[in-house]
Amino acid sequence: MAQEQKVSITGPAGMLDGRWQVAEQTQLGVLMCHPHPLFHGTMDNKVVTTVTRTAAGLGLPTLRFNFRGVGNSEGVHDKGVGEQDDVLAALSYARNELGWQKVILAGFSFGAGMACLSACRAPEGIAALVLLAPAVHHFDAPNQLPYEFETFIYMGDADEVVPFDEVSDWAERVVPTPHYQVFCEGSHFFHGRLTDLKASLQEDWTPLLKAVGLG
Template sequence: MNAHTQRLLVAGPAGPIEAALDLPAASVTPRGLAVLAHPHPLFGGTMDNKVVQTMARALLQLGYRVLRFNFRGVGGTAGTHDEGRGECEDLLAAVAAQRQPGETLVLGGFSFGAYVTTLANAALPEDAKPARLLLVGPSTQRATPAPVPVEQTLVIHGEADDVVPLAAVFDWARPQHLPVTVMPGVGHFFHGQLPQLRNLIVRSWH
């Protein structure tokens, strides 16, 4: 993401996981670790996706160490696509590799990555749950995301999303009484609206 991004490999269930770690500015009070998951691997999704990088910049600004990683079969990560099950294991392995004892955790994802994030949140034991979840353009159609904690979860979706219709997100969120923050006129990839997305995340969690 920048000259200070550390590229690394972490151990995963299907082999090495390619990852990138960014640290907040020295002047920012550290708040914990954020781990971000990318969109669908079979449709070109990688940890360098522009929406994921925008999420990373927002969380860096808020003071988190930010780890992005490639799901199995993407870039330098071993393995093959597993429709979310193995990818959940990849995310949990990335957390285990970087989280320090007692460190506050944020999990976030974009599109398919947001779906996998809900699975990982559900899989973590109570004493290791993330303090917050950040779900941007969550995929809610091909498979149903796991329920999420309402008070700790920020959901952001584009009104004009042509990949995951807003109505489908409402159908998932409604039974949970889960608020959804809608960006008017914005499509799935937030073209031309990435600075606004970053500002929205920072304002919501500052």
């Protein structure tokens, strides 16, 4: 597998530092958003890289990036407001610069919230929404998601950061009903369960892979 390439994404608050994994096909790619910048969240987080490596192993191109003010990305943290625009800028880059036709938009914790809200603002071209331990206590989780794509939620029932009950309650109330997988004794960072998470992602992405001739 080829190494990721460094890319610079033009964002509304300046350039965003990113990493792009090339693949032979560009019909479907994975864009991954990292956890909270104020709690040391970056695109190098282990959950983030587990998702992108899983995707790359399936033949999918991937893109991960640092939100504004993180690492070499310009700008300053904007409390989850401007960060949504960062996601939209990365989506635009994936489509217009990398040539992706469809995008699996994924995020972990804070990044899951930003991915969710961005998908609601711009659902066009999104093949699936993947939310890992979505920090529903930190963002205004919507009561309705777009019908253009399916949503997948992955949560550990021993999460020490995001309240498990709040995520479960939201997963039960939001429409359309998302796919919701609970990892027994799973922590926020999926310690000891990353292999299981990888297997779940592979299984859930199979229908999408078949649509582009990879499954």
